[in-house]
Amino acid sequence: MQTAVADQQTTLLHLIKNGSRTQFGRDHNLKDTNNYDEFKAAIPVRDYEGIAPYIDQIKEGKQNVLWHGKPLYFAKTSGTTSGVKYIPISKDSISNHINTARNALLCYMVESGNTAFADGKMIFLSGSPTLERIAGIPTGRLSGIVNHHVPGYLRRNQMPSYETNCIEDWETKLDKIVAETLGQNMTLISGIPPWMQMYFDWLIEKGNGRKIKDIFPNLQLLVHGGVNFEPYRQKLIDSIGKPIDTIETFPASEGFFAFQDSLDQEGLLLNTASGIFFEFIPAQEIFNDNPTRLTLSEVKLGENYALIINSNAGLWGYNIGDTVKFVSLNPYRIVVTGRTKHFISAFGEHVIAEEVEHALMKTAARHNVKIVEFTVAPMINTNGELPFHEWMVEFEQAPANLEAFAAEVDETLREKNIYYDDLIRGAILQPLKIRSLRRNAFIDYMKSIGKLGGQNKTPRLSNDRKLADALLRIAQ
CATH class of the missing domain: 3.40.50 (Rossmann fold)
Known part of the structure; x- marks a missing residue:
């Protein structure tokens, strides 16, 4: 030392x-x-x-x-x-x-x-x-x-x-x-x-x-x-x-x-x-x-x-x-x-893993909600709506009001990242949305790509939809 x-x-x-x-x-x-x-x-x-x-x-x-x-x-x-x-x-x-x-x-x-x-x-x-x-x-x-x-x-x-x-x-x-x-x-x-x-x-x-x-x-x-x-x-x-x-x-x-x-x-x-x-x-x-x-x-x-x-x-x-x-x-x-290649900056927000983990864990603690696993990706093709960050979360037990929970996560993330806050305020992005996934969705996804167990882990953030879309297909 x-x-x-x-x-x-x-x-x-x-x-x-x-x-x-x-x-x-x-x-x-x-x-x-x-x-x-x-x-x-x-x-x-x-x-x-x-x-x-x-x-x-x-x-x-x-x-x-x-x-x-x-x-x-x-x-x-x-x-x-x-x-x-x-x-x-x-x-x-x-x-x-x-x-x-x-x-x-x-x-x-x-x-x-x-x-x-x-x-x-x-x-x-x-x-x-x-x-x-x-x-x-x-x-x-x-x-x-x-x-x-x-x-x-x-x-x-x-x-x-x-x-x-x-x-x-x-x-x-x-x-x-x-x-x-x-x-x-x-x-x-x-x-x-x-x-x-x-x-x-x-x-x-x-x-x-x-x-x-x-x-x-x-x-x-x-x-x-x-x-x-x-x-x-x-x-x-x-x-x-x-x-x-x-x-x-x-x-x-x-x-x-x-x-x-x-x-x-x-x-x-x-x-x-x-x-x-x-x-x-x-x-x-x-x-x-x-x-x-x-x-x-x-x-x-x-x-x-x-x-x-x-x-x-x-x-x-x-x-x-x-x-x-x-x-x-x-x-x-x-x-x-975080990881240098694991971030979201589809619109210049440069959101990193530390920020999303802080926002989700702080909100989960307030609601006494337990998180099993999660990942976040941008949603750009929205059929005319504003784009947003889509959070795929596996809960031990989902919060009673998922929309209110998501709004709190969004507010906490905005406090942590001023660029993300600017994009929300400027109506470039709409607030994040959370999709609650079924039990073992992430385990089944890791198994499907041959990376179950050992030192393998799911990335928290992606700047594209590859992981998110594959995960959602598995979670159906």
């Missing part, structure tokens, strides 16, 4: 020194790069498509391409624009993934004084640890890769069994997980919130309607990441039947970027001394040809930034697609505000 800026500078110089001896470093003249200004001039910002030619060289068997030697693993992930991505994990970077998860738990132990949970059974609802090989490099989902590096002192308490974890079909796997964990002394459950909820729903059904606290009386901790927890919090806690401590994390195939280090302070501690040099681009500039690039020492509170990483896995000027906002500069803590 105290040496974050200095650690970032040390990390940058280490990356430049090691990267200069790679094919990428030679192509970008890293050997003559000595400071951040020269680094920015040498290394452009790029997404996966920009780095894919180097990945292809590695897949052909070449060494010293992006980082010295060959990657220890490829983390295989499905991209919205790139198809399947192969993200390198090096011998130097694997510790970032493993040790950061450990540090999150150790920080919790120190602050809470609770160490007893480590004596019980723990589960991480993850992808299969079965790995294929590409050019001799073990390849699979990040969660499956990490499964091979669970420390020995935790392995004896890990669930489910390796055989069950290797099942690819999520519903078959979940059925086995429920069977294996019922009757166990579960103390920690980890995963992406919607799939934790599905696990809880199946447990409650198999447990004759009992709450999770009665099925797992010693459950003490939820560890979550991947999506904003707030839309799922109330339903998860209600399923458990008692308050419970939670730890939020910010992992990705490209690195483990931040974790919740405190139970009473907002935000996630940025991982500033773990082989990653961070850059920050004002979110509104991310698609500019020459955007402003800032180091940690230059960021401001409350600004929305696109997160750019340079890492000892061999990722350089890499736009991971997430936006963050600093809620503290001492220490450096962030909240994740």
Whole structure:
């Protein structure tokens, strides 16, 4: 915490020194790069498509391409624009993934004084640890890769069994997980919130309607990441039947970027001394040809930034697609505000995930309404009416007056986003409309596209109708 800026500078110089001896470093003249200004001039910002030619060289068997030697693993992930991505994990970077998860738990132990949970059974609802090989490099989902590096002192308490974890079909796997964990002394459950909820729903059904606290009386901790927890919090806690401590994390195939280090302070501690040099681009500039690039020492509170990483896995000027906002500069803590490609700006409103989640959750809390899942898309073809934002929401139980509920959500969003407010006032848009979807609509949609379970999640926002229309077809 105290040496974050200095650690970032040390990390940058280490990356430049090691990267200069790679094919990428030679192509970008890293050997003559000595400071951040020269680094920015040498290394452009790029997404996966920009780095894919180097990945292809590695897949052909070449060494010293992006980082010295060959990657220890490829983390295989499905991209919205790139198809399947192969993200390198090096011998130097694997510790970032493993040790950061450990540090999150150790920080919790120190602050809470609770160490007893480590004596019980723990589960991480993850992808299969079965790995294929590409050019001799073990390849699979990040969660499956990490499964091979669970420390020995935790392995004896890990669930489910390796055989069950290797099942690819999520519903078959979940059925086995429920069977294996019922009757166990579960103390920690980890995963992406919607799939934790599905696990809880199946447990409650198999447990004759009992709450999770009665099925797992010693459950003490939820560890979550991947999506904003707030839309799922109330339903998860209600399923458990008692308050419970939670730890939020910010992992990705490209690195483990931040974790919740405190139970009473907002935000996630940025991982500033773990082989990653961070850059920050004002979110509104991310698609500019020459955007402003800032180091940690230059960021401001409350600004929305696109997160750019340079890492000892061999990722350089890499736009991971997430936006963050600093809620503290001492220490450096962030909240994740959305995705650079997931927003609605069909009319210049640039509504982001943080804003829609805030509007819906605040209204739901006032009405004591529980949200299962939701997504938002523009509705432009309206047969002569003004266009609007269409919200597709799966409620645990729909509000008594859906139109009044929608009007409150709209008002709250207008308070949060002045551009959206201007468009409503100027009669360019009409107020948002909410379509209540049937139970399990989102689960059925994810199943239909082969992305049920694991680390998959439904985008909160789209700037077109592709997801919305496909979802509505499924929900009929």
